[in-house]
Amino acid sequence: MRNHLFFLSTDSHASPFDMNIALDAGFDVALPYVCVKEEQVEGLTHDIIFSRGPKGTKHSAIFVGGSDMELVEKIVKRAGDSMFDPFTVSIFSDPKGAYTTAAALVAKTGKAVGGLSGKKIVIFGGTGPVGQVAAALCSKENADTTIVTSRDKKAGEEAAVRISSVYGVSIKGAAAKTGEERLALIQEADIAIATVKAGIQILSLNELGSVKNPLIVADVNAVPPSGFGGLAPGDDMKQIAPCVKGIGALCIGFIKYKVEVDIFESMLENKITANFKTAYESAKTLA
Amino acid sequence: MRNHLFFLSTDSHASPFDMNIALDAGFDVALPYVCVKEEQVEGLTHDIIFSRGPKGTKHSAIFVGGSDMELVEKIVKRAGDSMFDPFTVSIFSDPKGAYTTAAALVAKTGKAVGGLSGKKIVIFGGTGPVGQVAAALCSKENADTTIVTSRDKKAGEEAAVRISSVYGVSIKGAAAKTGEERLALIQEADIAIATVKAGIQILSLNELGSVKNPLIVADVNAVPPSGFGGLAPGDDMKQIAPCVKGIGALCIGFIKYKVEVDIFESMLENKITANFKTAYESAKTLA
Amino acid sequence: MRNHLFFLSTDSHASPFDMNIALDAGFDVALPYVCVKEEQVEGLTHDIIFSRGPKGTKHSAIFVGGSDMELVEKIVKRAGDSMFDPFTVSIFSDPKGAYTTAAALVAKTGKAVGGLSGKKIVIFGGTGPVGQVAAALCSKENADTTIVTSRDKKAGEEAAVRISSVYGVSIKGAAAKTGEERLALIQEADIAIATVKAGIQILSLNELGSVKNPLIVADVNAVPPSGFGGLAPGDDMKQIAPCVKGIGALCIGFIKYKVEVDIFESMLENKITANFKTAYESAKTLA
Structure with missing residues (x-):
């Protein structure tokens, strides 16, 4: 058959x-x-x-x-x-790839920091599909997770409440419009993630140069400019500033691709119901 | 090729x-x-x-x-x-399966009574796609065929005239809103068929218990409740009341399935134009 | 793969x-x-x-x-x-087959007259998709190319300017509403082409009988009546009047078909970007 x-x-x-x-x-x-x-x-x-x-x-x-x-x-x-x-x-x-992308993103950054539990994670553009699923996965791993909108604080906090409720997690909401405000938010963060639309730079290379604590940045947008100055799509934990290492969109995209292949192949073997959780389990073994 | x-x-x-x-x-x-x-x-x-x-x-x-x-x-x-x-x-x-379903339904009930010629058949919901094609097939077999609507008598009779004209047959129209009216219509009937929407019961098990003449009931709806009280989807000429035997929707559905397979396979062998008549010929050999 | x-x-x-x-x-x-x-x-x-x-x-x-x-x-x-x-x-x-059809049409007529350079070509219905691409291909072969509309002269000339600009060629525009006007336009023409809608006859067999110079007529419409009186769909350079030979729609259609097969097969061999020019190169070898 x-x-x-x-x-x-x-x-x-x-x-x-x-x-x-x-x-x-x-x-x-x-x-x-x-x-x-x-x-x-x-x-x-x-x-x-x-x-x-x-x-x-x-x-x-x-x-x-x-x-x-x-x-x-x-x-x-x-x-x-x-x-x-x-x-x-x-x-x-897998709505527009959001589940497999978020899974790859969180699994890859989690591996980079040796486990997400207790880590401080800031997700810019966290109210979009990839961002909110990534936030939920981070929070489920007991990370201190904040989503950041470019609108106002109220919008960010409301989104955080909504996402926390939908996924049964506990995340925080914030807002930032300027590079200065964004820089303030990542003080003491372990991971900064960009899931914003193409064309928006979250932090310039100059701003990243001022970071004092060890930081990993990750971006899911492969179209220039990168969400983080100095980060190239193919970068895999590349040192892009004295305290900053970066993971680029193609690096994450390649894991996302393998996760999607893995799930489609699993569907041919067994009856499964696969969503972002399944994708994350797969991504943790493939990242 | x-x-x-x-x-x-x-x-x-x-x-x-x-x-x-x-x-x-x-x-x-x-x-x-x-x-x-x-x-x-x-x-x-x-x-x-x-x-x-x-x-x-x-x-x-x-x-x-x-x-x-x-x-x-x-x-x-x-x-x-x-x-x-x-x-x-x-x-x-095969519009929404109506042709193959009607063919399976009529072939199966025809076989159950040893041929439809001269038999009295009442089709509840007979103005819908499956019902009207079933009525046409019954009438072509020289059965005394009546379609029953839940609206008024005029609507039933007009539908009967229209269907008779479209298919070149001669069927009667009637209306029934209550169990009592429906019970009256099947007095002396050999076959009662339900082609109504899911959720409507034509006759309760109690009402079927009052039937005095040998009656076969058949239903094409597999979603509970059955069109006839006491009839299960898988029933194949099961005794459900002293004078009543029943044919369930899955029993008919399985014949419908075989008919459809048969016609698709025939299309790969020969050039054919297949409609409800072709389906009925196939159903008579497969029922 | x-x-x-x-x-x-x-x-x-x-x-x-x-x-x-x-x-x-x-x-x-x-x-x-x-x-x-x-x-x-x-x-x-x-x-x-x-x-x-x-x-x-x-x-x-x-x-x-x-x-x-x-x-x-x-x-x-x-x-x-x-x-x-x-x-x-x-x-x-290949928008609605226009590119492969125009390519087959021009390649076939070009072969029939031993090359299009310097030939006088009149295309009736030349403002439609097949007509305008055929006109462009003829002009690229240095033929003296005129498109003819059934509307007025201004419409024909404007279309010619537009097509010349789009395809980087130089074609003329004209208008003709009667058989007499159409006959006048093909005086001294080497090729007359019909790319009009089904149901329109450009020149009757009688009118074609009055042609004094050697003329090839070609039609892309296979549904009767033919664009040229006496021309059958399967005709391949058939003598249809003392000075007139005709190429029918099926003759052109068969070349179009081979061109389309050729291009799809090429896509499986090499990475290509195929349009009306590719189709014309293919048609010249297949006509």
Whole structure:
């Protein structure tokens, strides 16, 4: 029996990135279902699970992607709720790569500092998809985690409360608009992470030069300029300032890629429900 | 040459159910074309038939699905009208499974009563897609066929006239809102069929207990509650009341599945135009 | 590694014609991306090129089709601009078959007259996609090229200026509404081409009978009536009037088909960017 992947996306296109990886990982067929709405999921799921017999469920799987992370989670829940033994299939969610990227980012930085427990971590752009999942993973590892928005303090704190509630963790919120304010936030931090949009520099090389404590910076944006001055996409713990080592976006991206391959391959072996937690477990062994 | 299926749907998604069955039946590639409009069909058909040479037409086929049964029929007609020898390909229509489901339902109940000719059949929810095709198939077998709506008598009779005209048959229309009215309608009936929406019970186990003549009940809805009290989805001519035997939705669904596989496999062998009649011929041998 | 084709279309469906040819030419998987907007192309391209490693770029390719020729060109440009060594993949554009059709048409007529340089060519319907690309190819071969619209002279001349500018060529514009006016335009012409919509006859057999100079007529419309009276779709330099030989739409269509196969096969061998120029080079060897 051939392996069929049903690729559900909240967007109008099924990401070619995930399509390529799924097919290369061993799916024989990948079928795009775009602009998926929550109310369509039960019907789609029943169609998937009831059409190949109980044995066929090992050869069918669901991927859920797209840029609407909340809708992705609703789709995953609906799909899961629509299944029952033995009519269950694997589900893997990774909204616009945010789960695998956050997992790779946190696993890599965690390895770099010898474990995240008790470490002070500041995540710039932490209210976006990658940032909030990274914050949740850091906090679950008992790191002292702060997300930073470029808006005002209230927005940062509200986001922290919301993220803490969604993921069952405890993170802090802050705001910073200037390099000076950002520099103040990373005093005594062990790790500074940038998950901001392309085109924004969080700290210049000059500002990083003034850092006095050992700091690791990591960026997930591969398009110049880097979120941290002097950091190149391929850098892997490169010394970029007297006290600062950097991890670039391609270094993290390569781990993210391996994690995604690993999960798609696992779906072909066993029935799994994979999300950011699964991705993080995988990333810790692959980083 | 690989076998290509062009999956045309009136809906925004190509049913994963039909996709799985088509691919498992032997199509190498299945390509989704969604939200298909009637005026697009000639262009799509010409594209399909003219791009692989006359020999290629044996390896290309069209499936037409989706919940808009009338549009499905228009698409089938347009596609057929756009072909000419030797540039013809197989076409299989099955709007939301209604044709194969109705075929399985009628073939199974027909077998249970030793042939439908002269039998009295009452179809609750007979104005929906499955119900009306089932009614047409019953009437073609010379059964005394009545469709029943939950609206008023006029609506039931008008639907019966319309269905009789569309399929060239002669069926009667009725209405029933209460269990008592429904019970009255099945007096002296040989078969009572439920093709209503999930969640509606046509007759309770208590009401079925009052039936005095031998009656077979059949339901196409697998989601509890059953259309007939005491009927389980997997039941195959199970005694559920002193005079009543029941056929459940999974029993019918399994025949429907085999019919659909049979037709997709036939499309790979010969050029066919398959609709509810083809499905019924197949179902009679598979039920 | 399997060969993946990402089929980007400006329309709501990915042409089954191009799908069939791409798959028959050797692509293992062809994935449809429909209603593609210019601003989505960078993201799609990055997804395509970054997900299989540098080696994978030899096994991924982009096809751009659809009826909006201008948008097709914008998509091609954006996709190309989003790539850099070694992360580049093949791109083949053929908006609704216009490039391969125009290439086949011009190569075939050019061969028929022993080279287009210095020849007088009149293209009826020359403002449409096939017509304007054919005009550009003729002019690049130093033919004296005139496009003819059925609207007024101003419209024809403006179109000629626009096309000359877009393709860097020099063509003339004219208008003709009656058979008499069209007959006047082809006096002393070597080639008359019809790229008009189905249902329009440019010159009747009677009018062609009055032609005194040797003339070749060619038509790309296979649906009767032919653009030239007496011309059948399969005609290959058939004498249809004392001074007139004709090339029919199927004759041109067969070359177009071979050109498209040739380009898809080339994409599997080498990284290429194929458009109407590539198609014309291929057509000259295949016509």
